[in-house]
Amino acid sequence: MDQLRETLKGHQLRTTTCREDVLSTFINKKNALSHGDLEGALGENYDRVTIYRTLKTFLEKGIIHKVLDDEGLRYALCSHSCSEEKHQHDHIHFKCSACGETNCLETLHIPSIQLPNGYQPENFNLLIQGVCPKCN
Amino acid sequence: MDQLRETLKGHQLRTTTCREDVLSTFINKKNALSHGDLEGALGENYDRVTIYRTLKTFLEKGIIHKVLDDEGLRYALCSHSCSEEKHQHDHIHFKCSACGETNCLETLHIPSIQLPNGYQPENFNLLIQGVCPKCN
């Protein structure tokens, strides 16, 4: 896929098979993935450590972002044009208590909230837990 | 403090010095605390494992709840009357990027959000990152 190479180049990253595979896994399964999920998906192809480092690199370059819930840490693709400098910061994640999947609801945004005096908000992160359409 | 004993009894827990100390640490420092924070605060008085178990117990009994941000897992006191059965589920947490503290904004609640069809929400968890009044 040249799509993948483009994305990597666009973030000043060398094209390697591991990075391509990790990236395409995120694109195919559209939900948030943990390190373990990736390890499972990519089988024995890559070292555990390499996956850790790939995730770290992708985070730093703004290709993915962290998603947290009660169970732990996951990662998901940044929607459009995040980079090292600029990040999109208005995420709503939905975690299904039935199937366990976590997805970004990109079309929604978080309504503005009146904070008490002195609080200077910079970004918002909403996690909603419940039952998703597939399991409903 | 008899206040502490009352709280523990109220949740069907035996009074032990470790539980009292953990609970009073949460009450004194009013922000969210990680396992490591508690270990630091309580010094060498208790075993690391005991603190893990105390946190787990407090969680189960509804004395504390989990707070998540980019850095990881923390815990904070439940506002009023959470119990094993009933939990209050509408948290807004504010994490200060300057001092690193995370606090519950208990007086606020999350505005209702129109989810796409099929999503059945059960609880909401909003993390706002920015600068808190103390650091502003």
Next chain:
DNA sequence: GTTTATGCAAATTCTTTGCAATACT
């Protein structure tokens, strides 16, 4: 040819489990 990424081994850190001794009611 130079720089960057990978794999392997090993070190750290985080969290859980089993069990005997201790403390609580």
Next chain:
DNA sequence: AGTATTGCAAAGAATTTGCATAAAC
């Protein structure tokens, strides 16, 4: 006395680091 909690040791996960080899540009 009877039951729940603690501490210690040890096991098991999760994550990080160093360094030599291999791959990308």
